[in-house]
Amino acid sequence: MPETSVPTAAGTAARTATSGAGIRLEKLTKHYPGSPAPAVDDVTMEINAGELVVFVGPSGCGKSTTLKMINRLIEPTSGRIRIGDRDVTGMDPVKLRRTVGYAIQSSGLFPHMTVAQNIALVPKMTGWSKARITHRVEEMLDLVGLDPGEFHGRYPRQLSGGQQQRVGVARALAADPPVLLMDEPFGAVDPITRDHLQDELIRLQHELHKTIVFVTHDFDEAIKLGDRIAVLRERSHIAQFDTPEAILTNPTDDFVSGFVGAGAALKRLNLTRVRDVGVVDFATAGVDDPLQSIFDLLRDGDTNEVLLLDRHRRPYKWLRRGDLMRAKGTLARAGTLVHDTVTRDATLRDALEAVLTDNAGRVAVTGRRGEYIGVVDMETLMNNVHELLEADRLEAVEHRHQLEEARARRTRAAQEGLGEGGAGAPA
């Protein structure tokens, strides 16, 4: 990654999280020298402060070019960019990048620097004190779910792809920029890590309220992450810019429907989080609890199953009454191992997958460090899916009705206008 793409600190007021700033693109155009047609042509778009907007579209449609014009890694040929109340089109690009974090697919970490040095880079360039930087690095590592003690001295090559991506995000956020640009940041990691990184980003956004522009060509990722999605066609022309719900239920044309693809109902599951449905408590026991107390729990409680937690309170095994009968004094071989858990930020689709994988009829919900929070069961999931689809259908009918009414109003107005025009209205 070129040095200029590194975000730099947002002045001195970077100690606490800054909320996002709105972004406005006005007639933005990029014509690469020697190309017959512009790569981005006359794009006008308003992104609200604190919103996560996803650009999605076919390869080569201009997503990255549009994104990189926002921090002027690519200079627009014409048009304007506003961030907050500033027109940043003519501003010194290095200064501009101090307020715009940037995370990319290959994480862009410097291989010869430790994790801590990578994260500290921008605050250091801006002249923060040593103590403040040390504190910020710890804070950032914690924020992205990496243990500061364990990771701060490592080099990028000593990290997994997912961990590198996390450090890349930590670095982009280190100087607390109000705007974060993410160019296919999770494109190069395996699907499971990708799912986790997406969950982490959602959690981060709940805490930080940045304005995030995120590029992907994976529509499922767009649905999962976006407050709004801009479906782009060639030259970044906006085919539809709306909420995931609206795009799934009311695609404006065949191009957008093609992108939504089959299985819109199932994709709908990506739109609701575990935190939005009923996470309930479940009978739990610890691995070190005496066997007798687990027996008592199963006998006296109204359940015939308990979730066994390990010493860090992480879900470990599902134990049924029958398992205990066969346990013969030790829990070592009793019960069924927990294979999959979800966080509160996981989607219902993740939860459904986990329920099916574990075949326990429910999935354990965990916190940031994998600790038990509660469970979601199959019935809750099915009821929610049913309600969601029903609500979507109603909304779609209402939307169609509104469109028809608006059309009728326009026709009436046009007819009335014609009458006045005929009576000699000014040209």
Ligand SMILES: Nc1ncnc2c1ncn2[C@@H]1O[C@H](COP(=O)(O)OP(=O)(O)OP(=O)(O)O)[C@@H](O)[C@H]1O
């Ligand atoms: N430096 C450049 N010089 C000339 N043309 C370029 C340059 N960078 C990109 N392009 C062209 O501009 C168009 C848009 O490219 P861009 O990378 O913005 O698309 P994208 O939608 O992000 O694609 P992808 O999803 O494949 O990354 C493409 O036709 C590409 O070939």
